[in-house]
Amino acid sequence: MRKHQQKFDLNSGGTPSLRGTLVKIFLLGLVDAGAGFVIMVLFGKEKFTFAFFIGVVTLIVNWIYLRRGGLPAKYLAPGVILLLAFQVYVVFFSGYISLTNFGTLHNGSYVEALDAIQQSAVAPIEGATEYELKIAQGDDKELQFIAIDMAAGKVFIGGSDYSKHPFREITEADGLVRDDYGYPTSVSGVEILTDDEIVDRSSEVVTLKVPLGPNLDKDGFLATVDGYLAQQNTFSYIYNEDAKTMTRLSDNKVFIADSKVGFFKSADDGELLSDIGWQVNVGFKNYSRIFTDKNLRGPLSGIILWTFLFAFLSVFTTFVFGLILALIFNDTRVRGLKIYRAVFILPYAFPAFLSAYVWRGMFNTQDGFINRSLLGFMGENPIPWLEQQGSARVAVLLVNLWLGFPYMFLICTGALQAIPADLSEAASIDGASAWKQVKAIKLPLLLVSLAPLLIASFAYNFNNFGVIYLVTAGGPFLDPTLEVTAGATDILITFVYRIAFSGSVGSDYGLASAFSVLIFMLIGSISFFSFKRTRGLEELTQ
Amino acid sequence: MTTALKLAKHPKAKRGGISRWSRQVGWKHLLAFVVMAYALFPLLYIVSTSLTDMGGIENFTFFGQFYTKNYTDLLTSSDYPFVTWMKNTVTIAAITGILSVFISAFAAFAFSRLRFKGRRPGLLALILVQMFPSILGLTAVYGILSKLTDYVPAIGLGTKAGLILVYLGGSLGGGTYLMYGFFNTIPKELDEAAKIDGATHTQIYFKILLRLIAPILAVMGLLSFIGTFGDYVLASIVFETPDQLTVAVGLNLLLSDPWSKNWAMFAAGAVMSAAPIMILFVSLQKYITNGLTGGAVKG
Numbered sequence: 076m077r078k079h080q081q082k083f084d085l086n087s088g089g090t091p092s093l094r095g096t097l098v099k100i101f102l103l104g105l106v107d108a109g110a111g112f113v114i115m116v117l118f119g120k121e122k123f124t125f126a127f128f129i130g131v132v133t134l135i136v137n138w139i140y141l142r143r144g145g146l147p148a149k150y151l152a153p154g155v156i157l158l159l160a161f162q163v164y165v166v167f168f169s170g171y172i173s174l175t176n177f178g179t180l181h182n183g184s185y186v187e188a189l190d191a192i193q194q195s196a197v198a199p200i201e202g203a204t205e206y207e208l209k210i211a212q213g214d215d216k217e218l219q220f221i222a223i224d225m226a227a228g229k230v231f232i233g234g235s236d237y238s239k240h241p242f243r244e245i246t247e248a249d250g251l252v253r254d255d256y257g258y259p260t261s262v263s264g265v266e267i268l269t270d271d272e273i274v275d276r277s278s279e280v281v282t283l284k285v286p287l288g289p290n291l292d293k294d295g296f297l298a299t300v301d302g303y304l305a306q307q308n309t310f311s312y313i314y315n316e317d318a319k320t321m322t323r324l325s326d327n328k329v330f331i332a333d334s335k336v337g338f339f340k341s342a343d344d345g346e347l348l349s350d351i352g353w354q355v356n357v358g359f360k361n362y363s364r365i366f367t368d369k370n371l372r373g374p375l376s377g378i379i380l381w382t383f384l385f386a387f388l389s390v391f392t393t394f395v396f397g398l399i400l401a402l403i404f405n406d407t408r409v410r411g412l413k414i415y416r417a418v419f420i421l422p423y424a425f426p427a428f429l430s431a432y433v434w435r436g437m438f439n440t441q442d443g444f445i446n447r448s449l450l451g452f453m454g455e456n457p458i459p460w461l462e463q464q465g466s467a468r469v470a471v472l473l474v475n476l477w478l479g480f481p482y483m484f485l486i487c488t489g490a491l492q493a494i495p496a497d498l499s500e501a502a503s504i505d506g507a508s509a510w511k512q513v514k515a516i517k518l519p520l521l522l523v524s525l526a527p528l529l530i531a532s533f534a535y536n537f538n539n540f541g542v543i544y545l546v547t548a549g550g551p552f553l554d555p556t557l558e559v560t561a562g563a564t565d566i567l568i569t570f571v572y573r574i575a576f577s578g579s580v581g582s583d584y585g586l587a588s589a590f591s592v593l594i595f596m597l598i599g600s601i602s603f604f605s606f607k608r609t610r611g612l613e614e615l616t617q
Numbered sequence: 618m619t620t621a622l623k624l625a626k627h628p629k630a631k632r633g634g635i636s637r638w639s640r641q642v643g644w645k646h647l648l649a650f651v652v653m654a655y656a657l658f659p660l661l662y663i664v665s666t667s668l669t670d671m672g673g674i675e676n677f678t679f680f681g682q683f684y685t686k687n688y689t690d691l692l693t694s695s696d697y698p699f700v701t702w703m704k705n706t707v708t709i710a711a712i713t714g715i716l717s718v719f720i721s722a723f724a725a726f727a728f729s730r731l732r733f734k735g736r737r738p739g740l741l742a743l744i745l746v747q748m749f750p751s752i753l754g755l756t757a758v759y760g761i762l763s764k765l766t767d768y769v770p771a772i773g774l775g776t777k778a779g780l781i782l783v784y785l786g787g788s789l790g791g792g793t794y795l796m797y798g799f800f801n802t803i804p805k806e807l808d809e810a811a812k813i814d815g816a817t818h819t820q821i822y823f824k825i826l827l828r829l830i831a832p833i834l835a836v837m838g839l840l841s842f843i844g845t846f847g848d849y850v851l852a853s854i855v856f857e858t859p860d861q862l863t864v865a866v867g868l869n870l871l872l873s874d875p876w877s878k879n880w881a882m883f884a885a886g887a888v889m890s891a892a893p894i895m896i897l898f899v900s901l902q903k904y905i906t907n908g909l910t911g912g913a914v915k916g
Contacts (some may be wrong), residue, residue: 092817092819092820095817095819113768113769116768116769117768120767120768122768125768146727146731146818147727147731147733147736150723150724150726150727150731150822151723151724151727153720153723153724154720154721154723154724154789154793155724157720157782157785157786157789158743158746158786158789158790160761160782160786161758161761161782161783161785161786161787162746162749162786162787162789162790163746164757164761165749165751165754165757165758165761165786166746166749166754168754168756168757168760169749169753169754169756169757172756172757177756400652403645403648404645404649406642406645408641408642409642409645409646409649411646411649415649415652415653416902417899417902418653418656418657419652419653419656420898420899420902420905421656421657421660421895421899422656422659422660423898424843424891424894424895424898424899425660425891425894425895426843426846426847426865426887426890426891426894427847428847428848428849428865428869429663429847429868429887429890429891430659432868432869432872432883432887433659433662433663433884433887434659436666436880437659437662444662477655477656477659481656485905534748538750538752540750540752540850541849545849568750568752568753571753572752572753575753575755575756576755584756587753587756588753588756590753591749591750591753591754594750594753595748595749595750598748598750599745599748599749602744602745602748603741603745606744
């Protein structure tokens, strides 16, 4: 076989046509032009590594398509590039994140965290005068504050850079002109902004810090929130760049930048300076948390059990229902079969997110269609569908049955029709009953050909985020004492999604990524080994 | 036994009379009606709800009212630009469907017809990488897109092209594997014969193989279209302003607004967005079974 293939191998292609070559050169040209443009933009932004990377990829693409031979790469390149960028990269990125403490509290680099801490830790100087404010700009277009102390009748001016525009008192001798109320109307050397101009530069105005003395940290600064009044503020902490420490001014306590936890931490009693931290590598801490953290471990075992149960029951119920329907209706004697089949598969054609919403509405205990119309006879004791663990779990399984049975019906019908008719004929000549034919011939054959699809379906339902999230959002949430919220219908993926994007203490991407890596390994190995046992990968693994 | 066999072969033969017919075939009609009722009632419920004037979910009868204002309201609403959502969604889903089919077909051809180093591990990797829960890759996807926004705004956050690229990356693994199954069902002798006649690989691929599996390509494209059409999560992180949204995200907006009861309007939107897809789906039903099984059932 091998030899045979080699002889007729496509790799050594015939003579390419002129038109094909032109199309190829045109498409390559487009790619190169696009890449060239991006590289130029990147150079403009001084992102040299990224530009270099794009350049290398583009060169490789050109090499693949311009050289002779190397046919597989020509067919694989577009798919592989997209797959690497948006799928493989995502997997590796998640793997990397799972080793860090990335999350709401640790959202960026050290420098960003430092900046955020200093921004947030500003306190007004107690008892200091509040100035009325005019805003001006010098010839250098930099903003300056003109601060007016009405009570003392004094006027001050200063800009953000103390060395250029130090904060100082000015008088008429400096070219100050005041109106009847004492407000400055002009100052020599600067131009006072009108209200419109202030509005235009409002973001600059509200972030401007005008130092009150040469040492910004100690002397404090003037700042405004509305452009009309200016407060004298000081920082609550002083940063020492060499020692990487923060000193709290109120009690002179020293906090050291701890690169193990990504927080400023006191060496004496472990007190944290601020909730704001930065992203650091924490090794396998997120993974060990999954196995040791009591708050997680408590709900987790139940969730894992339910995830397996949900995935298994979803596949089982849809498959059995679809199979029975396929067996019954694979019968040309039934007239109108085409119409029946068309209606049976309608749930599959209805967009799944809409179905989920519709079922959620229908399961409503008070006003839902199911309790009021279908189960109206139950009267005063309606089933609290989405409010109790058991009924909510039944509800999501029912929704999934409705969503999933058409698919199973379709594939079972397809598989049944592929079984040679002579087999059934021979069996019935031998006197096998219809049931016996199903059991001894059709079912085994069906299972062989459908096993890979059933495994895929299990893997899909194991991570069936949509149904759970849109129907119950993991709820009902019956145990309010849990530190980490977990609901009665939560499967792993919805539980982890909540940790990742809407945890009670903010997002914890690190922990969520550790979970997703584990889920990936779990479902990947389950699928791999079951594929291996069935025909699905026979050809691959032989 | 021979009579039974004959009966099976000649559908219209009713030798046994009515009672025999009802025992063998009649009950199937009955069952079919029960199953149809099960399949249809949520759909009828949503159609019927879209025609009520109550606004909430309190609809307990089928077609008790026939009130079309929800439709006209939604089509003319400025807060909820439904027509724009539909246009966005159809554009995104159609481009994704077409491109993903073509790119997967290229890769599948290589896996099925060419022999190269790393072919088997490659196929295996395709399946396994699909198993990664894409919902949890959201942080990474968002990271990639926001970087792109800085460098190449045309394919960054808030652009259709960016979302399409993300969808393509996500659908290629499974698509390629399914398509690989189809290519395998076409006998190799066919391209070998063409090769002997002097055909190049591009001719074999475009003129022979692609044409043979064209119906499957259409179905795969349609399935990808429907999948993209129904995606909520990815679309919701990429777009922000109301006129950029897709139908899935937009309709969710209708339900999440706590100040108004928009359930009936949501139902109208659901009916209008689902109808075209369902018609397409049912009319292509014959081919869809093949598309789903990936040639697996043909052995």
